[in-house]
Amino acid sequence: MLYRIPRGVNDILPDQIAAWQQAEANFQKLCRLYNYEEVRTPIFEQTELFVRAVGEDTDIVAKEMYTFEDRSARSLTLRPEGTAPVVRAYLENSLQGQDPDRLVKLYYIAPIFRYDRPQAGRYRQHHQAGAEAIGSPEPEVDAEIIQLSLDFFASLGLKEVTLLLNSVGCPQCRPTYIKALKRHIEPHLDEMCSDCQRRYDANPLRLLDCKNQTCRQILEQAPSMLDMLCEECAVHFDTLKQTLDLLDIAYNIDPHIVRGLDYYTKTAFEFVAPGLGTQDSIGGGGRYDGLIEECGGPPTPAVGVGIGLERTLIAQEAAGVAQPEPAREGVFVVTIGAPAWPEGLKLLAQLRAAGLPAEIDYRRRSVRAQLRYADGEGCRWAAILGEDEIRSQTVTLRNMVSGEQDSIRQSELIDRLSAEL
Numbered sequence: 001m002l003y004r005i006p007r008g009v010n011d012i013l014p015d016q017i018a019a020w021q022q023a024e025a026n027f028q029k030l031c032r033l034y035n036y037e038e039v040r041t042p043i044f045e046q047t048e049l050f051v052r053a054v055g056e057d058t059d060i061v062a063k064e065m066y067t068f069e070d071r072s073a074r075s076l077t078l079r080p081e082g083t084a085p086v087v088r089a090y091l092e093n094s095l096q097g098q099d100p101d102r103l104v105k106l107y108y109i110a111p112i113f114r115y116d117r118p119q120a121g122r123y124r125q126h127h128q129a130g131a132e133a134i135g136s137p138e139p140e141v142d143a144e145i146i147q148l149s150l151d152f153f154a155s156l157g158l159k160e161v162t163l164l165l166n167s168v169g170c171p172q173c174r175p176t177y178i179k180a181l182k183r184h185i186e187p188h189l190d191e192m193c194s195d196c197q198r199r200y201d202a203n204p205l206r207l208l209d210c211k212n213q214t215c216r217q218i219l220e221q222a223p224s225m226l227d228m229l230c231e232e233c234a235v236h237f238d239t240l241k242q243t244l245d246l247l248d249i250a251y252n253i254d255p256h257i258v259r260g261l262d263y264y265t266k267t268a269f270e271f272v273a274p275g276l277g278t279q280d281s282i283g284g285g286g287r288y289d290g291l292i293e294e295c296g297g298p299p300t301p302a303v304g305v306g307i308g309l310e311r312t313l314i315a316q317e318a319a320g321v322a323q324p325e326p327a328r329e330g331v332f333v334v335t336i337g338a339p340a341w342p343e344g345l346k347l348l349a350q351l352r353a354a355g356l357p358a359e360i361d362y363r364r365r366s367v368r369a370q371l372r373y374a375d376g377e378g379c380r381w382a383a384i385l386g387e388d389e390i391r392s393q394t395v396t397l398r399n400m401v402s403g404e405q406d407s408i409r410q411s412e413l414i415d416r417l418s419a420e421l
């Protein structure tokens, strides 16, 4: 019987890997450019960390976590988002060091696990590239995180990415807003979807990002958080907008952007791209000034972003960005006859030791079959070794694209190929 992959997850196969490697390499390169250092945390953490950080009443914690007990009956959870583990590692390893003013800038590329309804680009194991700047309340750092993200999208040829910007306030101003929001909703609560009816008490801010048509209509007239920000939050938001203007970064103010996690304060943002249908977000983030304290650390302001790599790649494909054809490279060692075989194996090892990609036909088929194989593997050169070549210490070098071939000394082969490849 054949085993099948579990529902909701996928394989990333060799013919898709070029796009992945490009995305990962671009993100790493940009993070270095912006002075973010990589951090790698385990794929599971104590369940309590996520319950505490993300919030008990969020969809993630209430419905989407992969939680299990290990053999010592500890409750563990596969990482459902990237920020809480980074904050945990930051605190546990005292990454702040001795300088309380230092901005600790970290990035990660990691699998994320959510028991979500499977849909385009929403796998139960998907991948996020994220960056976190810990230790600064300044709105210019929010702008930096946004700029880094946009540079990443641009590096993949995504030109139509829209930045949606909002402020979700702070513990000072948010309660007043929530009261006003609930006052607006209450008369219509019966007409709203069951999720919203639950959120009304549990997590009213999340009413704002309901995708249900009726709910959306009711919420259209709802008061906006942006009208009720306290002085500090309003100044922060204004400065952020000015900074984005200064950097020529376009944005749309969208008071419905609240993100699904409790820890956001002030700035919340999302990136949307065409080609993904109604679920068009390819990433988002915001400020989380209260999270580090919530996780047991000193009050420490911070801001971050998480980018969904699957969805970004779908957007890239939808945008018609052509993946570069893998260039022909490497050398195929063709051997003719038994005496050439050990010489061929030695040459194969020498080529690889010199940093030249190389392959051989271990099944030692006919020359014609070997050349066909070399072509199928996308090799640029064939290095042919037969009786004559061994006797004269030469090799017949065939250009697999043009079909031209000439005889060169074995001792000169590596220099010649290194110069060409």
Ligand SMILES: [Zn+2]
Pocket: 169, 170, 171, 172, 173, 174, 229, 230, 231, 232, 233, 234
């Ligand atoms: Zn505020």
Ligand SMILES: [Zn+2]
Pocket: 192, 193, 194, 195, 196, 210, 211, 212, 215
């Ligand atoms: Zn709803």
